[in-house]
Amino acid sequence: MSSDYELSDNEYYDEDDDEMMYEDDDGSASEMDVDFKITPSAKPKSYEIEYESLTQPQVEKLITQDVEDISGIFGVEPDVASLLLRHFNWNKERLIEKYMDNATAVSVAAGLALPEKAEPSSSRSRSTGSSLGLGIRRATRRNTAEQPKSGKTKILERVSPPADDQPFVCPICFDDSQTKTLSLSCEHKFCSECWNTYVTSKIRTEAEHWITCMAEDCKLVATDEFVKSALKDDAKTFARFQELVVRQFVSCNKNLKYCPYPSCTHTVSCPAGASKSALTTIVPIVSCGANASHKFCFGCAIDADHRPVVCGVAKMWLQKCQDDSETANWIKSNTKECSKCQSTIEKNGGCNHMTCKKCKYEFCWVCMGPWTEHGTAWYSCNRYDEKASIDARDAQSRSRASLERYLHYYNRWANHEQSAKLSVELYAKTERKMEEMQITSDMTWIEVQFMKKAMDEVFKCRMTLKWTYAMAYYLAKNNQKELFEDNQRDLERAVEELSELIESSIDPESALALRQKVTDKTVYVQKRNEIMLEDTANGYLEERWNWNIAVDGFDEPAEIAI
Amino acid sequence: MAVSTRRLQKELTEIKTNGTPVGIKLLQADNFESWFLSIEVLGDTLYQGEVFALKFRFDSQYPISAPAVQFVVDDYYKAPVHPHVYSNGHICASILGSEGWSPVLSVISVCITLQSMLAFAKERKRPPDNDGYVIRARAPENPKKTRFVYHDDEV
Numbered sequence A: 001m002s003s004d005y006e007l008s009d010n011e012y013y014d015e016d017d018d019e020m021m022y023e024d025d026d027g028s029a030s031e032m033d034v035d036f037k038i039t040p041s042a043k044p045k046s047y048e049i050e051y052e053s054l055t056q057p058q059v060e061k062l063i064t065q066d067v068e069d070i071s072g073i074f075g076v077e078p079d080v081a082s083l084l085l086r087h088f089n090w091n092k093e094r095l096i097e098k099y100m101d102n103a104t105a106v107s108v109a110a111g112l113a114l115p116e117k118a119e120p121s122s123s124r125s126r127s128t129g130s131s132l133g134l135g136i137r138r139a140t141r142r143n144t145a146e147q148p149k150s151g152k153t154k155i156l157e158r159v160s161p162p163a164d165d166q167p168f169v170c171p172i173c174f175d176d177s178q179t180k181t182l183s184l185s186c187e188h189k190f191c192s193e194c195w196n197t198y199v200t201s202k203i204r205t206e207a208e209h210w211i212t213c214m215a216e217d218c219k220l221v222a223t224d225e226f227v228k229s230a231l232k233d234d235a236k237t238f239a240r241f242q243e244l245v246v247r248q249f250v251s252c253n254k255n256l257k258y259c260p261y262p263s264c265t266h267t268v269s270c271p272a273g274a275s276k277s278a279l280t281t282i283v284p285i286v287s288c289g290a291n292a293s294h295k296f297c298f299g300c301a302i303d304a305d306h307r308p309v310v311c312g313v314a315k316m317w318l319q320k321c322q323d324d325s326e327t328a329n330w331i332k333s334n335t336k337e338c339s340k341c342q343s344t345i346e347k348n349g350g351c352n353h354m355t356c357k358k359c360k361y362e363f364c365w366v367c368m369g370p371w372t373e374h375g376t377a378w379y380s381c382n383r384y385d386e387k388a389s390i391d392a393r394d395a396q397s398r399s400r401a402s403l404e405r406y407l408h409y410y411n412r413w414a415n416h417e418q419s420a421k422l423s424v425e426l427y428a429k430t431e432r433k434m435e436e437m438q439i440t441s442d443m444t445w446i447e448v449q450f451m452k453k454a455m456d457e458v459f460k461c462r463m464t465l466k467w468t469y470a471m472a473y474y475l476a477k478n479n480q481k482e483l484f485e486d487n488q489r490d491l492e493r494a495v496e497e498l499s500e501l502i503e504s505s506i507d508p509e510s511a512l513a514l515r516q517k518v519t520d521k522t523v524y525v526q527k528r529n530e531i532m533l534e535d536t537a538n539g540y541l542e543e544r545w546n547w548n549i550a551v552d553g554f555d556e557p558a559e560i561a562i
Numbered sequence B: 001m002a003v004s005t006r007r008l009q010k011e012l013t014e015i016k017t018n019g020t021p022v023g024i025k026l027l028q029a030d031n032f033e034s035w036f037l038s039i040e041v042l043g044d045t046l047y048q049g050e051v052f053a054l055k056f057r058f059d060s061q062y063p064i065s066a067p068a069v070q071f072v073v074d075d076y077y078k079a080p081v082h083p084h085v086y087s088n089g090h091i092c093a094s095i096l097g098s099e100g101w102s103p104v105l106s107v108i109s110v111c112i113t114l115q116s117m118l119a120f121a122k123e124r125k126r127p128p129d130n131d132g133y134v135i136r137a138r139a140p141e142n143p144k145k146t147r148f149v150y151h152d153d154e155v
């Protein structure tokens, strides 16, 4: 939707809007810690953030509050207040200010009222030519409404068939047997069937909560009541419409975020993770109340737990992985690249005179220097030490060294990712093992749960490890990085040992011993993971981490030491 | 009868009885799934003497949803060189997107709009992101699947 005010989509509530905070009845679900001595400590850990989960009705309550406030202040219908708020991206203060200043202008801009006098059509420039004229009118000439009555702000109007002898012909479907028509206060009449299809398609296909009149260039917007009547008995689509309004409300409030998991309708409120500056000191990982596995980051678009690395760095890493995933980049290690345009060149003959297919740059395969400097010494390079050649080779080996460095981290990252993906199979296998154990040894179902608990821990730690490689790639080389990598190594070793134990075969005699071993190892792994996460989190607070690249919100790297 | 069929039948009848505006010709309308029309810009413009073909594709939601419209690019027809037209024939025009489209628009009104888009062009140039869109990003076959960010509102 467009607005006459400079109101960007990203404008949020002011920070002092603390009525957003909501009391929740209970905290997170307690974990099943049957077999372990570790009791979750009460105080939040340094790598955890405070947040609350809200259900859709809870958010709707917040919406109703705002709508009722505005409705009361302006003396308008709640439906109108809702549209005004939506038009202002739920910025109540701004709406009040503008509405008090000029209520008519605001109503027109919001699509609630018609402009006093018709605008000359030439002033409405759209991207595709402004003087359309003729043809458009032609298709609709006979049927579109007469000049709309100005000054009328009635929102919903149901029009019965015209009393005169001319039967109504809907200008969209040209079905003259349609008797029921609907129109907004602009009185652009269309049959109720067309309205139904249109509103349904806007909501279902386009996920649109701002539904304007079907007439060309008519900006009038449909109220909830109109939407409801256009949808007739389609309660499901109307529910979807209400969800879209909730989503808009949530997206306009920086303290709220909608759960990104498919078809989940929960919202998380996390004021502590809402400011950009917070993102340099904490990774705001939250999960919604619908399901503890609905983990996502409040600070960025990553729908997973990316601790311990902060959002800015995590994003950079994912972007790099995406950019470098193209095969061309892998080929690089076996080919040379044109020193002018960096496109990859493969040598396919004996001649050293190379011409880049892409930029036509001519150079020598042996020394990588420009061919023009080879004079008449065709096909026998003696310029290996000339400056231009050295520079070209340096650039090449630098780019290769940096690729190798990247691959070092990437391979380890990808390995943990891969292992985590295989965990579905591993879970199934472990489950079978647990059943077997119940039969062969005397353990009860509850007693064999240690295997599942160990699996869960391995999975969790692999996720941590995965992201530590992204972090290490960007950490500047210093003592702090060494300490980081020590913690990483300890965790990695412990995780691999535990994985091996889980996968080892069990004979009935040693089942009890294995249980003890796995349980001990699980506790140890848990502790290592805790240390990894806690130390990294503390490091952010103490500003211990330096990056080898500029990261949003952090100090510029003093010197690029990789 | 589907609404799209009745509507297109109506548009076809209108074209056959009233004819098409100057510079616009119906090339083919054998069914209610895709139509071809040709357009040329008359008078003193950058595209004088050039004839372009437009392919319209309709789904059952037409005219509630916009038709998929693109310039034909084949051995015979080329896409006009225009800041809003990609070399693969895709058009970046708000009228063809969900926000600019209105169900009261028709095939002919789209043609007229595109005709005037060409008529008002100030330079023969491809969109700045043409290569990125057509080659690197692998444009979808159907232009409706692309979410265009409309270039300036002027041309």
Ligand SMILES: [Zn+2]
Pocket (backbone or CB within 6 Å): A170, A171, A172, A173, A174, A175, A178, A190, A191, A192, A193, A194, A195
């Ligand atoms: Zn109709």
Ligand SMILES: [Zn+2]
Pocket (backbone or CB within 6 Å): A184, A186, A187, A188, A213, A214, A215, A218, A219, A220
């Ligand atoms: Zn209207």
Ligand SMILES: [Zn+2]
Pocket (backbone or CB within 6 Å): A259, A260, A261, A264, A265, A266, A288, A289, A290, A291, A294
């Ligand atoms: Zn959820």
Ligand SMILES: [Zn+2]
Pocket (backbone or CB within 6 Å): A283, A284, A297, A298, A299, A300, A301, A302, A306, A310, A311, A314
């Ligand atoms: Zn994040």
Ligand SMILES: [Zn+2]
Pocket (backbone or CB within 6 Å): A338, A339, A340, A341, A342, A343, A356, A357, A358, A359, A360, A361
């Ligand atoms: Zn080159």
Ligand SMILES: [Zn+2]
Pocket (backbone or CB within 6 Å): A364, A365, A366, A367, A368, A369, A374, A381, A382, A383, A384
């Ligand atoms: Zn050479």
